Amino acid sequence: MDAAAIDRALVRMAHEIHEKNPDRMADLLLIGIPKRGDVLARRIAAALERACGTAVPVGVLDITMYRDDIGSKASIPKPSDLPGSIDGKTIVLVDDVLFTGRSVRAAMDALIDFGRPKAIQLAVLVDRGHRELPIRADYVGKNIPTAPDANVKVELKEEDGSDRVLLEEAR
Amino acid sequence: MAAPDALAAKDLLGIEPLTKDEIQLILDTAHTLADVAKHPIKKVPALRGRTMVNLFYEASTRTRTSFELAAVRLSADVVNINVQASSVVKGETLLDTAKTLEAMTVDFIVMRHGSSGAPHMLARNLQASVINAGDGQHEHPTQALLDLYTVREKLGSIEGKTITLVGDIQHSRVARSDLIAFTKMGAKVRFCGPPTLLSDDFAALGAEVHHDLRAALTGADVIYVLRLQFERHRMGLMPSVKAYTQRYAITPDRVKWAKPGALVMHPGPMNRGVEIAHEVADGPTSVIVDQVANGIAVRMAVLYLLENGRTKRAAAGGVQ
Numbered sequence: 032m033d034a035a036a037i038d039r040a041l042v043r044m045a046h047e048i049h050e051k052n053p054d055r056m057a058d059l060l061l062i063g064i065p066k067r068g069d070v071l072a073r074r075i076a077a078a079l080e081r082a083c084g085t086a087v088p089v090g091v092l093d094i095t096m097y098r099d100d101i102g103s104k105a106s107i108p109k110p111s112d113l114p115g116s117i118d119g120k121t122i123v124l125v126d127d128v129l130f131t132g133r134s135v136r137a138a139m140d141a142l143i144d145f146g147r148p149k150a151i152q153l154a155v156l157v158d159r160g161h162r163e164l165p166i167r168a169d170y171v172g173k174n175i176p177t178a179p180d181a182n183v184k185v186e187l188k189e190e191d192g193s194d195r196v197l198l199e200e201a202r
Numbered sequence: 203m204a205a206p207d208a209l210a211a212k213d214l215l216g217i218e219p220l221t222k223d224e225i226q227l228i229l230d231t232a233h234t235l236a237d238v239a240k241h242p243i244k245k246v247p248a249l250r251g252r253t254m255v256n257l258f259y260e261a262s263t264r265t266r267t268s269f270e271l272a273a274v275r276l277s278a279d280v281v282n283i284n285v286q287a288s289s290v291v292k293g294e295t296l297l298d299t300a301k302t303l304e305a306m307t308v309d310f311i312v313m314r315h316g317s318s319g320a321p322h323m324l325a326r327n328l329q330a331s332v333i334n335a336g337d338g339q340h341e342h343p344t345q346a347l348l349d350l351y352t353v354r355e356k357l358g359s360i361e362g363k364t365i366t367l368v369g370d371i372q373h374s375r376v377a378r379s380d381l382i383a384f385t386k387m388g389a390k391v392r393f394c395g396p397p398t399l400l401s402d403d404f405a406a407l408g409a410e411v412h413h414d415l416r417a418a419l420t421g422a423d424v425i426y427v428l429r430l431q432f433e434r435h436r437m438g439l440m441p442s443v444k445a446y447t448q449r450y451a452i453t454p455d456r457v458k459w460a461k462p463g464a465l466v467m468h469p470g471p472m473n474r475g476v477e478i479a480h481e482v483a484d485g486p487t488s489v490i491v492d493q494v495a496n497g498i499a500v501r502m503a504v505l506y507l508l509e510n511g512r513t514k515r516a517a518a519g520g521v522q
Contacts, residue, residue, distance in 0.1 A: 095248075096238075096246035096247065096248040096276075096506075097246065097247055097248070098248075106510050107207050107227070107230070107231060107234075108231060108234045108235060108506075109234055110233075110234050110237055111237065140247065144241060144242070144243040144245070144246070145241060145242065146242060
């Protein structure tokens with residue numbers, strides 16, 4: 032995916048979020064999982080504001096302490112930053128790649144420790160398959176079939192200098 | 203070399219073996235983990251299923267409780283061994299006690315002991331991570347880490363600051379660990395006390411040694427008051443408590459000798475009216491209560507980062 036395709040996907044997802052939650056826009060929160068989900072959440076929020084005029088609050092949720100593979104990667108916790116109470120809110124979790132579903136499991140556990148949202152939905156830029164848990168996304172930018180040992184790399188201007196999605200085959 | 207994301211050693215036995223980067227990592231991680239205390243549910247599942255034992259051969263309420271709360275907030279299970287009521291009084295050796303604990307599959311042993319080096323001996327003989335919670339007059343690393351953390355939070359940085367520790371330096375493992383820790387992080391450390399409680403040998407370890415309180419406090423960013431450890435004093439170290447108080451007690455007037463707004467710290471428990479005046483202990487620049495709160499976050503960081511390192515080493519093929 033190039034920058035234009037990523038942009039189109041995010042705008043479409045913003046519209047889908049609006050369509051699915053016509054009466055709940057005031058109670059909607061976009062919560063990104065670092066370190067690229069939070070960038071995507073901000074972009075979707077901007078697209079939502081252009082599409083329907085509602086400024087949706089954006090938050091960051093660190094899931095390090097909720098992972099089931101402590102010690103294996105990216106293991107230093109960073110602060111979470113949620114926009115106020117999440118009680119009764121409809122939360123759209125945003126992540127870059129949906130793979131095994133374990134990060135999303137950790138994110139849901141982390142969120143529930145902060146309060147009792149009305150609903151949690153899931154938006155991902157790429158769904159690459161190979162789920163290990165009964166989790167599915169409500170909004171998908173692009174489905175990319177992959178080999179289990181391949182690597183999907185999402186690069187975003189804010190973090191990496193340019194926008195693109197790369198599929199790296201296993202060596 | 204990339205910044206570390208775990209502690210390299212299995213154990214935390216002192217500040218001495220830690221690198222500056224590792225200390226930075228502990229402080230940064232503690233800063234994040236301090237948020238857990240503000241959550242509606244003051245707990246994260248990171249160390250679920252791990253067990254920590256508090257093995258204290260010397261009295262302690264705050265350190266033991268602080269470790270216990272740190273472990274509980276990471277969802278680890280905690281066992282407190284009451285040494286007075288244990289088989290230690292029946293003559294069991296330290297190593298046998300530890301081996302027995304390990305046979306019960308314990309992951310962390312937090313140990314305080316009157317003999318310098320006791321935790322090191324345990325660490326060499328056990329798979330579990332040993333954390334030194336004070337050994338004799340040697341080290342008390344988590345106290346120094348929480349002191350660093352408190353100074354960094356309150357003053358914004360540690361580098362270039364002047365820390366003056368006042369009182370019973372000779373018997374203080376806190377003073378030793380703080381000297382190493384603050385020096386490592388680029389601060390200047392001064393020691394001040396009567397010659398019987400502060401030998402000039404400390405100059406060789408990098409401390410500025412003062413016997414005059416006013417000179418020691420001039421220009422200081424932090425006044426760190428140590429407890430007079432009556433229980434460790436043999437006869438004759440001080441003519442009288444009154445004589446000590448007259449020259450070295452930290453009073454509101456003497457606080458003014460330091461920089462305006464200088465922090466006042468104390469590792470507790472305080473002898474109010476002896477080494478520190480009530481008005482200073484409860485004064486506007488006293489951060490003694492903050493130290494206690496910060497202790498939990500720092501110990502959470504230590505437990506988590508030790509576990510991180512252990513998991514990494516196991517994943518790398520069980521070497522070590």
